[in-house]
Amino acid sequence: EEDKRKESIIAYLLHLMRKYSKLFRSEFSDDNDSQGSQPCSPTVQRPLEDGVPAGHCQAFDRQMSKLSSFNFKPNNKKSGQMPLPPEELRCPISLQLMSDPVIIASGQTYEKACIEKWFNDGHNTCPKTQQKLTHLSLTPNYCVKGLVASWCEQNGIPIPEGPPESLDFNYWRLALSDSESTNSRSVNSVNSCKMKGVKVVPLEENVILEKTEGNVTETLSTQEEEDSEQYLSFLKVLTEGNNWKKKCKVVERLRLLLRDDEEARIFMGANGFVEALFQFLQSAVREGHVKARENGAMALFNLAVNNNRNKELMISAGILSLLEEMVMISSTSSYSCATALYLNLSCLEEAKPVIGASQAVKFLIQMLQPKTEVQCKMDALHALYNISTVSSNVSNLISSGIINGLQSLLVGQTDCMWSEKSIAVLVNLAVSQVGRDEMILNPEVITTLASILDTGESLEQEQAVSCLLILCNRSEKCCEMVLQEGAIPALVSISVNGTSRGREKAQKLLMLFREQRQRDNSPAKTQYCSPEAGDLSMPSPEAKPLRIPGDGRCMFRSVVYGACLRTGDPPPSLTRQKELADELRAKVVDEFIKRRADTEWFLEGDFNTYTVQMRKSQAWGGEPELLMSSHVLQMPITVIMHDTNSNNLKIIAEYGQEYGKEKPIRVIYDGFGHYDVFKCST
Structure with missing residues (x-):
């Protein structure tokens, strides 16, 4: 008795769902096309x-x-x-x-x-x-x-x-x-x-059950039978009839019917519609019927939506070979339909290696060209993303020119949506040695990723730094390429202001660069020079760096040490450095507060939170603190950094020029948050 009651309730709910879902569909349907027709x-x-x-x-x-x-x-x-x-x-x-x-x-x-x-x-x-x-x-x-x-x-x-x-x-x-x-x-x-x-x-049993128990099941059964009879009549036209126009009308109707009817997809997939529609599309392709070809392809597309069994049947029937034949026809509509089907089929895990080993890869990469219609290009990019998730496909993707195709999207589109998706494909490629090697052989890709770190939106930056981290983790040469692009300031900014994941990746990449720099850092590899108009390219035997402890005070230690050198005072001991650095830190924070109207806008986050944090002895100083230090000491400060391109030292920033330009305090920034003193007699 309880089971019958439950069955009646469920049957009634199913009846309501079927009844009103059709009303909802009609409110926002399109007489000319289905919502599933253009994916x-x-x-x-x-x-x-x-x-x-x-x-x-x-x-x-x-x-x-x-x-x-x-x-x-x-x-x-x-x-x-x-x-x-x-x-x-x-x-x-x-x-x-x-x-x-x-x-x-x-x-x-x-x-x-x-x-x-x-x-x-x-x-x-x-x-x-x-x-x-x-x-x-x-x-x-x-x-x-x-x-x-x-x-x-x-x-x-x-x-x-x-x-x-x-x-x-x-x-x-x-x-x-x-x-x-x-x-x-x-x-x-x-x-x-x-x-x-x-x-x-x-539940009010007398209201619902008495009204529905007797006739809902019968109504549903009748409706199902009518639908099944109609579907089978369509199948008969496709498989037994010789009237081509009638077949075309049936396929066009199926295209619309399948757009959002999951039960119809299941029924038709189980009753031979995949093979029938495949045969129809094959005839349309070979006979050159453009409209029939489009309807047939999109009917198959809608039949495969959210139905892996139907996708598998299509693969078994030979849909990939037919699509290759279809794209040989120079027709924009053929390209769009074929790309849509490739996208749909590429969602099937078993189909990814099959598609990835076929000529479909070259076709999809061609669809990334600027002249391609936007929706078709988008579908091609997503299909390539799906294919790239299988490592065995990477070699074919690389040999087919996917790097150049993605590069054209990265530099040729202003919408960040394109770069996000393109970088996601690059990330999949970077996991493979073949993909990494090809990307490193194309410096334009590294240049573009580095520029995104500086100018991209938050999500773009997150994806770009993730891709670069994968590449640099496995290639010192890539590390050098990224450093040559001057990506350090952008990475520092992302490590502070990026998304949570972007901050994590940027910090890891900066740490990786620091470790490599420490391995490579030796006196024989670096020329320490005297400053000449922003390019310290003239060697000087008196020029040398003075290492400063990295205890969170390195910037303040470097500045006070340089100030002693400038005024002719004896070089401070480590203990005296610490005392002077802490005194300077306190005065710098006071200077921030004094100049709040002028400084608040360029400090990160809340002003009060920033200044409270900066008073702590382990808080790292940076550009804002160097500027305030120049005001506190009333001395010019010059920041120098090693240029990997010329293997020379470059002036990257100057502060306090209003206090004179002679004998500035010189500090060396290593690119990873650490400062040392640069000693050079003048």
């Missing part, structure tokens, strides 16, 4: 962690397949109506557009604030799937965030700036569902839920 690809996942693939790769592939089933055409809506966002862009908890989407262990994406509340309330399951999670870590989903921004822009809607103020009913519905699942998985277990402030309303 739009999400932003690539975060790059590898020091050469180790990041988590959620499988979740990314699943999302790639799912998200690729719709595009961002402005919705045709009646006046006064708000366009309905695609389900994939709405948080399953708040049902609103996501401002900060994150991925959890189940592979589902949620608004960060909503899922954090879910976890904080004691749940350890996925709200949508009820799956128990192996961990509660959150990974930012930049792909969905980018898609939300694109959808909002194209529909004239402001991009959400923050999470919803209230979770309202849907949160409690999910929490109730989770509680039911955890307890007895029955309707009667609702009363056992231990949720604060939640009023549980029991």
Whole structure:
């Protein structure tokens, strides 16, 4: 009796879902094309962690397949109506557009604030799937965030700036569902839920069950039979009929029908539609029917969305060979459709090595050219990202010219979206020795990555420093190339102001450079010279560095030591250095406060927090402190750094020029936060 009751409830819910989902679809559908007809690809996942693939790769592939089933055409809506966002862009908890989407262990994406509340309330399951999670870590989903921004822009809607103020009913519905699942998985277990402030309303059996028990199952069964008969009639036209026009109309209808009907995909995949559509596309390609070719390819695309079994059937049928034949036809529509199918199929793990070993790689790289239509280029880039996750594909990618293709995107696009995705592919390539060697042989790539460190957005900088860290970890030559690009100041800035992951990577890269510099640093390799108009290129036997202890005071120690040299006082001992350095530090902070109106704008973070922190003896000094030191001492200070290009010393900064230019205090910056004194008689 209990099972029958549950079955009736589920049958009724299924009936409502089918009924109203069709209404929702019709509100934002397009008469001319399906939302799945022109795939739009999400932003690539975060790059590898020091050469180790990041988590959620499988979740990314699943999302790639799912998200690729719709595009961002402005919705045709009646006046006064708000366009309905695609389900994939709405948080399953708040049902609103996501401002900060994150991925959890189940592979589902949620608004960060909503899922954090879910976890904080004691749940350890996925709200949508009820799956128990192996961990509660959150990974930012930049792909969905980018898609939300694109959808909002194209529909004239402001991009959400923050999470919803209230979770309202849907949160409690999910929490109730989770509680039911955890307890007895029955309707009667609702009363056992231990949720604060939640009023549980029991099902009204007389209202629902009596109305539905007798006819819902019969209605659903009838609808399913009608759908199945219609689908089989389509199949009969494709396999038995000889009327080409009729076949074309059927395929066009299937293209629209399959765009968002997952049950139809499952049924058709199990009943021979893959082979039938493949045969249709093959005929269209060989007969030169452009419209039929496009409809056939996109019908197959929609059939494969979120359905790995159908993808496998297509691979077995020979879709890759047919696509190679298709792209031989000089047609933009053929290129777009083929690229979309390659993207969809590349989400299948088993297909990645097959595609990666085929001629598809050269075609997809060609699609990165500037003249290619934007959506096609985007799909090609995402397909290449998927393929590059398999190490055995790297050699073919390299020999096909992917480095040059990605380089053209990095320098030829102003939208940071392109550089983010391109660098993600470079990261995958950098894990392989072949990829690293090729990237080092193309100094333009290193130059571009170094420039992104300086001028890119936060996420671009994070990805660029991750890529450079992988390269430099395995190549001293690459370290030298990055240093020659003058990347140290940008890395120092990222290590302080970047994203949390960017700061971590920048610090690791700076440490790597410091270790290499210490290995290479010897008197025979460096010419210490007297300053000449910013280029210290003339050797002087009196010029030599004086090593200063690295105890957090090195900048202040160097300045006070240089001040003693300038005034002719005896060189201070280590103990005296420490005393003078601490005195100078205190006066520098006081000078900051005195000049607050002039200095607050260039200090990092909150002024009061900065000055309190700088009073601590272990806080490192930098450019702001050198400037204030020149005012405190009323002496000019010159900062010198070794130039790896010329193997000479260069003046990189001068402070306190208003106090005279004769005999400045000279300090040497090693590029990694440490200062020494430069002694040179004048």
